Amino acid sequence: xxxxxxxxxxxxxxxxxxxxxxxxxxxxxxxxxxxxxxxxxxxxxxxxxxxxxxxxxxxxxxxxxxxxxxxxxxxxxxxxxxxxxxxxxxxxxxxxxxxxxxxxxxxxxxxxxxxxxxxxxxxxxxxxxxxxxxxxxxxxxxxxxxxxxxxxxxxxxxxxxxxxxxxxxxxxxxxxxxxxxxxxxxxxxxxxxxxxxxxxxxxxxxxxxxxxxxxxxxxxxxxxxxxxxxxxxxxxxxxxxxxxxxxxxxxxxxxxxxxxxxxxxxxxxxxxxxxxxxxxxxxxxxxxxxxxxxxxxxxxxxxxxxxxxxxxxxxxxxxxxxxxxxxxxxxxxxxxxxxxxxxxxxxxxxxxxxxxxxxxxxxxxxxxxxxxxxxxxxxxxxxxxxxxxxxxxxxxxxxxxxxxxxxxxxxxxxxxxxxxxxxxxxxxxxxxxxxxxxxxxxxxxxxxxxxxxxxxxxxxxxxxxxxxxxxxxxxxxxxxxxxxxxxxxxxxxxxxxxxxxxxxxxxxxxxxxxx
Amino acid sequence: xxxxxxxxxxxxxxxxxxxxxxxxxxxxxxxxxxxxxxxxxxxxxxxxxxxxxxxxxxxxxxxxxxxxxxxxxxxxxxxxxxxxxxxxxxxxxxxxxxxxxxxxxxxxxxxxxxxxxxxxxxxxxxxxxxxxxxxxxxxxxxxxxxxxxxxxxxxxxxxxxxxxxxxxxxxxxxxxxxxxxxxxxxxxxxxxxxxxxxxxxxxxxxxxxxxxxxxxxxxxxxxxxxxxxxxxxxxxxxxxxxxxxxxxxxxxxxxxxxxxxxxxxxxxxxxxxxxxxxxxxxxxxxxxxxxxxxxxxxxxxxxxxxxxxxxxxxxxxxxx
Numbered sequence: 001x002x003x004x005x006x007x008x009x010x011x012x013x014x015x016x017x018x019x020x021x022x023x024x025x026x027x028x029x030x031x032x033x034x035x036x037x038x039x040x041x042x043x044x045x046x047x048x049x050x051x052x053x054x055x056x057x058x059x060x061x062x063x064x065x066x067x068x069x070x071x072x073x074x075x076x077x078x079x080x081x082x083x084x085x086x087x088x089x090x091x092x093x094x095x096x097x098x099x100x101x102x103x104x105x106x107x108x109x110x111x112x113x114x115x116x117x118x119x120x121x122x123x124x125x126x127x128x129x130x131x132x133x134x135x136x137x138x139x140x141x142x143x144x145x146x147x148x149x150x151x152x153x154x155x156x157x158x159x160x161x162x163x164x165x166x167x168x169x170x171x172x173x174x175x176x177x178x179x180x181x182x183x184x185x186x187x188x189x190x191x192x193x194x195x196x197x198x199x200x201x202x203x204x205x206x207x208x209x210x211x212x213x214x215x216x217x218x219x220x221x222x223x224x225x226x227x228x229x230x231x232x233x234x235x236x237x238x239x240x241x242x243x244x245x246x247x248x249x250x251x252x253x254x255x256x257x258x259x260x261x262x263x264x265x266x267x268x269x270x271x272x273x274x275x276x277x278x279x280x281x282x283x284x285x286x287x288x289x290x291x292x293x294x295x296x297x298x299x300x301x302x303x304x305x306x307x308x309x310x311x312x313x314x315x316x317x318x319x320x321x322x323x324x325x326x327x328x329x330x331x332x333x334x335x336x337x338x339x340x341x342x343x344x345x346x347x348x349x350x351x352x353x354x355x356x357x358x359x360x361x362x363x364x365x366x367x368x369x370x371x372x373x374x375x376x377x378x379x380x381x382x383x384x385x386x387x388x389x390x391x392x393x394x395x396x397x398x399x400x401x402x403x404x405x406x407x408x409x410x411x412x413x414x415x416x417x418x419x420x421x422x423x424x425x426x427x428x429x430x431x432x433x434x435x436x437x438x439x440x441x442x443x444x445x446x447x448x449x450x451x452x453x454x455x456x457x458x459x460x461x462x463x464x465x466x467x468x469x470x471x472x473x474x475x476x477x478x479x480x481x482x483x484x485x486x487x488x489x490x491x492x493x494x495x496x497x498x499x500x501x502x503x504x505x506x507x508x509x510x511x512x513x514x515x
Numbered sequence: 516x517x518x519x520x521x522x523x524x525x526x527x528x529x530x531x532x533x534x535x536x537x538x539x540x541x542x543x544x545x546x547x548x549x550x551x552x553x554x555x556x557x558x559x560x561x562x563x564x565x566x567x568x569x570x571x572x573x574x575x576x577x578x579x580x581x582x583x584x585x586x587x588x589x590x591x592x593x594x595x596x597x598x599x600x601x602x603x604x605x606x607x608x609x610x611x612x613x614x615x616x617x618x619x620x621x622x623x624x625x626x627x628x629x630x631x632x633x634x635x636x637x638x639x640x641x642x643x644x645x646x647x648x649x650x651x652x653x654x655x656x657x658x659x660x661x662x663x664x665x666x667x668x669x670x671x672x673x674x675x676x677x678x679x680x681x682x683x684x685x686x687x688x689x690x691x692x693x694x695x696x697x698x699x700x701x702x703x704x705x706x707x708x709x710x711x712x713x714x715x716x717x718x719x720x721x722x723x724x725x726x727x728x729x730x731x732x733x734x735x736x737x738x739x740x741x742x743x744x745x746x747x748x749x750x751x752x753x754x755x756x757x758x759x760x761x762x763x764x765x766x767x768x769x770x771x772x773x774x775x776x777x778x779x780x781x782x783x784x785x786x787x788x789x790x791x792x793x794x795x796x797x798x799x800x801x802x803x804x805x806x807x808x809x810x811x812x813x814x815x816x817x818x819x820x821x822x823x824x825x826x827x828x829x830x831x832x833x834x835x
Contacts, residue, residue, distance in 0.1 A: 386641030
């Protein structure tokens, strides 16, 4: 006895544990939402490469992001318009190479990337090791200026990070000294400025490079790559804004490429250009999680219901709620102690109510069962055998359903059409059982049980149409394991039913008066 | 007071439905032995083979067209009972008490034709009263002439005695007395009165109708307590033997007391109800747990009965 009890509990707890574990994995790692209708921000970044071909063979190489930190890639596609496309990776770079034997005039190539915020579930590869650069030599007087600045910075810094920061503060100072003035003099734009800083850092033998990325923010069509200074501190790369000295990657900053390789290199063209456009949009979290898991090669999501065709998905959206209804029945019968016509009849009725809506469903149920009962009483007079009589009741139920549908179609009440979804065999059985109870225990008992069944069916409907519940079951079908575990535990519940506290109340009364 | 607290019921040793099913019925009754009690024809034959008295079987209607034989089966009998072999909860039982010309008089006084009896047989055979609607058999058997001992506390029909037997030892008993509400049927669900019986001396104790305690019969007004049941030790013995017969650890044995034939086993029940607790004002759990503790139940019926009485004496303190 005790052994079996323990066995059931262990199995149940295992099931519940596995179910909840899988669920929490999906919430934490894959970002699936616990609530329905949650939205998240996504960006679509488009890089448009325009090439002005001279008419001969054309080749273009565009650097594209590779596992950008702080983002999760949802989707990536290329529009190549007749060009052959190869995506290659080497070292830290990833690039799209387009090639065409013969191209004339203006050519447009597109690279599109859909992203959302979040840490990529696939661990980013190890950051490329930096080699310590040889000490740079500069032309004079530039060299003296750099050395003077570096010496000043060195005195006021403790490590590579603080060195870089101090250097950037000095170089960007509002009141620059003459050395800084000299250095600043020859820089053209932000990108060039960042490059110059890496040269200066080389003077202190600090490995550094220029990274380029997009500040995503709101939608716009003229996004530009912004430079970022990356410094290697011996363990990892640290990012600085070359213009302000601010440490770290800015918010919503999409790292596009790092290093000296040019963003776009094209051969056989007179002119080439890259333009960036950013579109910000809001999408449902489930959708986003599915895409992102697809990119992260998550087996768990590939085996999920989200990978099924939509119409099959909709079937499972309903089917997955049936165990919830069954669980409700178990609770109502074994814990509360309600009695109903047929064990799972109310679950099926509840499912039918999903389509008809509650009030219309109840009205149609009452009408069908009521009229069905009248016919059943008439059949009783004819003294038919059981199976033919059941078949006759079933036929009458179907006829009534046809009549309801036709009448409601004529009167323009669309609700009535969904009566066709009622489980007619179940209805016929309800009518049969009810007429027997009516005959043997009186109309009162029959009505009590009938109303009881209807109440349970309505509760089942409410439980099975609950948006949160339906969302949870569909996105986390492993919760069925939890349901199973609870059912096992309830299966070994040997305590009193709620109805028994009423039923045996006289025992306690007797014990009070009989001390 | 509206409700009983679970802790109070626990203290009184009252057993609930879930506990009965989980810890007694499922734990002590093997499913393969169920047909022996669920099919009253099998029970009857098994009992007869082992010399246990049962109401005489007049005939069986096992297929539809045999229903027309009902008249022939009962032609030598003025009174008889028609009942389903797989009936549950006393449903589908028709008691014919007398015959007036071509009409049969039911125990509640209604007159019916032979055709009605035939229809009732076909209803039984088609499985209307059996669990799951499976095809059934209709039994035609001797109508018990009940012992006058219960005359004052029953309204028509036949009172029967239900003994709960656990591991072959009686733990509790009650008399089920028909009332007007139960339409002469001795079934508590249908409104019959349950009267507890002291296992040791065979005297009725308290009563229960529905779930309410009762002191007097609702129709006759007679006091329920203090009726000494004749053949009490025979009833206990027969109950214990029935348990051996069908090999069920937790069993309800229904016995009727015939005026002339003494105790007759009517039917057995693998899931006996719980109202015996209210009828006796004693929870079942104390006795059941005492018997559960016994390592080996004595082989001989006599030893078993004396042990059962000893335990009953120890635990049977009315709700206190």
